[in-house]
Amino acid sequence: MFAVTATHTDNDDPLAGLTLGEHPEPRPAEGWTTVDVRAAALNHHDLWSLRGVGLPQERLPMVLGCDAAGIDEDGRPVIIHSVVGDATVGEGDETLDPKRSLLSEVHDGTFAERVAVPRRCLVPKPDGLSFEEAACLPTAWLTAYRMVFEKAGVEPGAPVLVQGAGGGVASAVIQLASTIGLRVYATSRSEHKRQEAERLGAYQAVPAGERLPERVQAVFESVGAATWAHSVRSLQPGGRIVVCGATSGPAPSAELAHVFFRQLSVVGSTMGTRHQLGRLAEFLVRTGVRPRIDRVLPLTEAKEGFRAMEQGELMGKVVFTT
Numbered sequence: 541m542f543a544v545t546a547t548h549t550d551n552d553d554p555l556a557g558l559t560l561g562e563h564p565e566p567r568p569a570e571g572w573t574t575v576d577v578r579a580a581a582l583n584h585h586d587l588w589s590l591r592g593v594g595l596p597q598e599r600l601p602m603v604l605g606c607d608a609a610g611i612d613e614d615g616r617p618v619i620i621h622s623v624v625g626d627a628t629v630g631e632g633d634e635t636l637d638p639k640r641s642l643l644s645e646v647h648d649g650t651f652a653e654r655v656a657v658p659r660r661c662l663v664p665k666p667d668g669l670s671f672e673e674a675a676c677l678p679t680a681w682l683t684a685y686r687m688v689f690e691k692a693g694v695e696p697g698a699p700v701l702v703q704g705a706g707g708g709v710a711s712a713v714i715q716l717a718s719t720i721g722l723r724v725y726a727t728s729r730s731e732h733k734r735q736e737a738e739r740l741g742a743y744q745a746v747p748a749g750e751r752l753p754e755r756v757q758a759v760f761e762s763v764g765a766a767t768w769a770h771s772v773r774s775l776q777p778g779g780r781i782v783v784c785g786a787t788s789g790p791a792p793s794a795e796l797a798h799v800f801f802r803q804l805s806v807v808g809s810t811m812g813t814r815h816q817l818g819r820l821a822e823f824l825v826r827t828g829v830r831p832r833i834d835r836v837l838p839l840t841e842a843k844e845g846f847r848a849m850e851q852g853e854l855m856g857k858v859v860f861t862t
Contacts, residue, residue, distance in 0.1 A: 541565055542862075543652035544842045545601040549592035555846055557590050560839075563603060566648060566656035573613050573659050575620060579675035579836075580650040581607040582845050582858040583708060584787055585642065590846075594645050605651035605860075606642050609665055609674035617665040619821060620650060620657055621814040622678045627660075635811045642679075642811075651839060653862050663818045668825035676831035676857045677820055679811065680708030683784050684760075685820045686812040688716045691782045692758040696721030699756040701774050703727050704763040705737035705745055706855050709784060711832050713760045714740045719829050725752050727767070736855045740832060758782060765789030772798045780805035832856030 630636025718741030734745035764786025
């Protein structure tokens with residue numbers, strides 16, 4: 541079958557290890573099944589894998605890709621929940637299993653014509669979502685859903701800040717948060733991405749690092765070192781930062797004086813549960829909200845999508861079709 545694999549890793553030139561071509565068919569273990577992939581979405585996770593983050597050389601070659609929607613062995617349209625873990629360890633939440641992984645870290649991922657996954661990872665795809673739309677949900681949109689609905693602790697009408705408008709998680713947060721009535725501020729270095737953020741529902745988009753018109757109750761942070769100080773200083777006393785990633789670096793100054801004096805909270809958030817993925821899909825069907833898709837490419841042209849992500853040219857998701 542055709543697949544997109546990491547054959548070696550290189551922090552300085554990640555695309556050098558991206559290989560497109562034939563790969564052995566998946567062989568599902570007991571409790572696993574095979575899904576015929578119809579659409580799969582690109583994430584920054586895939587670029588980090590090519591840099592060697594979380595993907596050591598001894599596991600190569602590895603089929604990349606966390607997200608997909610397709611047809612299961614019984615002919616049913618499904619969305620793949622990409623967390624491979626034991627839900628019983630985390631009292632029903634597989635993301636709390638310390639031994640969890642995502643597809644493409646230990647087991648081959650979704651950038652292939654077929655993928656093997658645990659049966660428990662299959663979520664029915666609603667008729668109201670296309671395969672391309674559904675493929676965008678399992679990583680970026682599920683992460684955003686949990687951040688907005690479980691972790692932020694804010695009510696409709698509250699001011700919030702989304703750092704790094706243009707990224708997959710940030711774009712999803714803007715759409716979800718604005719749909720439920722939060723007053724969303726967004727930041728970006730790019731004027732084009734600020735305009736796009738406002739089209740997605742942001743109340744106002746400002747240049748990265750610029751002082752906001754008001755302090756916010758919550759910050760949605762996925763950028764890390766480049767925006768951390770701004771996130772801390774943009775909060776109201778008692779506010780919280782919900783952090784799910786650090787694409788610009790994981791080690792900013794902690795700003796501890798601001799944290800303890802103004803009684804701020806920092807809350808970590810990783811992915812979401814299989815049940816939350818199902819609720820997210822239903823939420824989109826009922827509200828009409830849809831993932832912002834930057835481009836749809838055949839899997840055979842995956843390098844174009846990876847290159848666009850590496851160069852920061854995207855506003856929304858890249859989706860590959862088989």
